Amino acid sequence: MNFNISVLCNTCESQTNCRLGMSNREIQPLRFRCKCGVPIDITMTLDFENTNVDIQVSGAKRIEMDAFEAGVNFVDLHLDFPVSFGKYVMGSTPFMQASMRVGYEAMQIHKMRVNHLNDVCSSEKEIRDILTLYSNNNSGIFKVKVMKFLGSKMACDTQLDQNRALYHAIERSFFPFAEPKRNMDAVNLFTEKLMKLEINNKNALHAFFEEIVTNGFLKNVQTDCLEIYPRIIDIELMLRPALFLDFDHEYEGNQVPYRVSAHEFVDAKDLYKDISEIINRALVLVAGLNNIKKRGSHDLFPEGKHVPSSLNKFADCPFGKKLDYIDESWYSIDSEAIDNQLRNSVAHYKTKYNEVSQEIIYFPQQEGMKQEHPKNMYFLDFSRRILLSFRELHRLNHLTKCLFVYYYLRVLGEEGTPVDI
Template sequence: MNFNISVCCETCDEKTNCRLGISNRAYQPLRFRCASCGSPIDITMIPDFENVGIDIQVSGAEQVKTDRFEEGVNFVDLHLDFPVRFGEYVMGMTPYMAATMRIGHQEMQMHSVRVNYLNEVYEREKEIKSIFTLYKKGKANLFRKGALSFLGSSMACKSQLDQNRALYYVIEKSFFPFSEPKNNLDATSLYTEKLIELEKAKKDKLDRFIKEIVNTGFLKNVQEDCLEIYPRIIDIELMLRPALFLDFDKEYQGNQVPYRVSAHEFLDAKDLYKDIAEIISRALVLVAGFNNLLKRDSHDEFENVPGAPKDLDKFADYPLGKKLDFIDDPWYALDANVMDNQLRNSVAHYKAEYDEVSQEITYYPKREGIKQQKSESMYFLDFSRRILMAFRELHRMNHFTKCLFVYYYLRVLGEKGTPV
């Protein structure tokens, strides 16, 4: 379903014709910038699906009556679930139709399943966030009550081992549209396999590593850092819907096409990318310690190469880019394309500029003093995609913290597992 409206910017009186594609979300906030003056124009749609009606509210502009869309007038397609763009109005070429032509009907059905599931996640946002808060605060009874209610389950949830398991059931149920379930399952199987391998060959050394990361609070801190990110992903789920679409749009990969994101803007999300990178950098300490155990006799023993840290504690202080240099022939494959250290540094140090109309991001990754001449650029949709991919990597690493805790509870503390 689509609606055509015309609006006149309150700042410059420029007219824009808008085709509004309807999602299944109960509340649909859309935004674009006036092509003439750059002022934000917000359009909020609240569909009445039963009566096939819709309430449309406009802010930053006045809705004006138009019998048809004239040539030469600014035009924008808007939809929460797909990438859209400015351009010429083509009758019938709705956002849904254009998206289906790019990925096909089967993939569109899969995309629709995920974004429709996000509607449920959005509606249970407070419940999900509360469960994370209760877990971090150590409110065991309240966490158990909230988690089991959310899961619709009566599984055991009293021991630390059981609560750890329940937490990750909640995470998987809440965030499966953003994650890659098969990759997560494969990763967890790999973690378990390597833990069994180390327990058989070097149990004393493995236990020493586990006790150190638990007793120092490091493992718990990494887990809690990860848990801080999940609610923030829910906060920007509207922004990530078009990025999820790119899982299926294979022709888009590597192309800089000025597709638009109809909700949120660069400033709403830039800090999240930086924070995810920082947490991944911390989690790499776990990966490195495990790697050292697999290849050598101590989690503190790195490959003997120039510049290598003398122990895991020193490694923890290395920046992200440098950390990757000292995890030799790793058992854990970190996608180097996921974390763009130059983009991260540019965003973190205010060396990025954002064109609010075109949604183009220009950033300066090199150290150039005050000149800032060598720039790179991407569109906001690409940046949204980077956040999604970085989150998936963080999510995969968070499953590693889960497995390390499972080993600690089962093998170090001697807790008994209970059936699901």
């Protein structure tokens, strides 16, 4: 269902016609920028029977109109899909355009995922509490909260059990963002590698655990990962169109200026920077295991100039350098998940954002005071990058999970409790 409304900007008094596409969410906050750059917010609220919709506008006032006339500024707005800029065409709604691009089955999966996001949002506080309690080692309250959330009576007393319960809760909450097959493959790979290393390099592997557990590094990386999840819920509206692109293969590589109808660049750039930084730190774990496999010690890197003398020194290397020192890595980072040029530009305030066109211009090169070699992308591309980098972080978080499982089982000798007890 769609609603056509017309608004007059409070600042410049220009008129914009808006076609509002309905999502399945009770409250639907939409935003666009007027031609003059000022934000105009439109909030649609469904009543409890989902039969009536209340539409509130701020930054502009609603005016009566009979039909959309050509020549008047026009915007399509929809929370769940990328929407194109351009002229109003009756019937060519974002929903219809999306259906034509990806087909019925993909539309159903997308619908199921965004429906689930509504549930995630309503459980946001519970999820946040579970993650915080686990990170702070509040095991008593963690157990109560996580069991309630999971609706489960599975064993949750040992560290091993609690680790399992935590990741059950994460999987349940974040499956709309995840790629289940790829996660499963990653977990199988992590487990298999650890088993092989135990057979061939047990002492070296245990020395590695001794270091990363004693100095708190493994726990810190896990805690950093856990802190990202609530921030993903905060921007889930922004990620809905990015999730749709999983199915829209025509879009890949085409920088089409689609609009995202909620949130803006400023809301998400720190998150992108922080996810990149955590992936960068998690690479220390990948490198340590690689070194054990290749040279029998987590501290031994391949020979060469400026090669770090230990894993501890490696931790301080910048991201680009880190990848150079992991020779023929057993685990490959998704190349789309990390764009070092974009990360550096965002981290060093070398970006410009046009709120009206949603174009991001960034300057990745070091060129002194000049800014002559820009690159550009649209906000939708950027939100897609956040989604892909979050997926990589999620996989690396599973590496921390598997490392802890190994540590509890094989180093500390904890007993695992079967799930069905």
